[in-house]
Amino acid sequence: DGGITQSPKYLFRKEGQNVTLSCEQNLNHDAMYWYRQDPGQGLRLIYYSQIVNDFQKGDIAEGYSVSREKKESFPLTVTSAQKNPTAFYLCASSMGGADYGYTFGSGTRLTVV
C-alpha cells in the first residue's frame, strides 16, 4: 500500500547532538513537507520541497536542515542550533497543489535528554 513512512517513532538525543529524522513516501508525490507540533500550537511548517534538489524554508526553519536528493525521500536534520527541539515531528506529501491536501506520516517524537 502507498503511504508515508517516518522513522524512528521515538528518538532521544543528547544536548549538542545533531539527529536526522527519516521520511519516505511511495505515493509518487512531488511535494513534501516537515511540520513541528507542540501542544496548543498546532502545526508549524519547518521546510518544504516541491521538486527534487530544491526546498524552501517554512516559518520555523532555524536550527533545522533538509535535503531532497530523491523524490521519495525528505530527511530532516535537527541540529544542535535548535534551542528547543523536543517536539512531535510530522512529515507530509502532496501531489503539488493545495487543492490535493496532504498525506501525513505517523510522526516522530523527539526528546532531548
Add this chain to the structure above:
Amino acid sequence: AQSVTQPDIHITVSEGASLELRCNYSYGATPYLFWYVQSPGQGLQLLLKYFSGDTLVQGIKGFEAEFKRSQSSFNLRKPSVHWSDAAEYFCAVGNFGNEKLTFGTGTRLTIIP
C-alpha cells in the same frame, strides 16, 4: 496571508450527542478548506475537503462541513458522536497557486459516556 482560527481549544460532548467544531479562515479569494483528525501519537487523517461547488461537504466517518463565505467559516459537524471520535481535529486552509496549507491550532474532543 491566509490564517485559520479554531476558537475552541477543548470540547466535551456526551456519546450520541451532536457535535459542531468551529473554524474561521482569513483569505481574500475562495479558499481550499480541509478538516483533519489526529489520534494521540499519530499522524493526521483527512476527513473532508472543500474546493468549490456545493457548500455542504460530506466526509468519512459520518462527518460533514459547511462552507459559509459570508461568515468565513467552515464548521465541522456530526449528528451523533461515538466514543471513537475522541481525538484532536485540525482545520486547514490553502489557496490556488500556493502549495502550502495553513493549519489551525486544533480542537481536542473528549467523549463522555
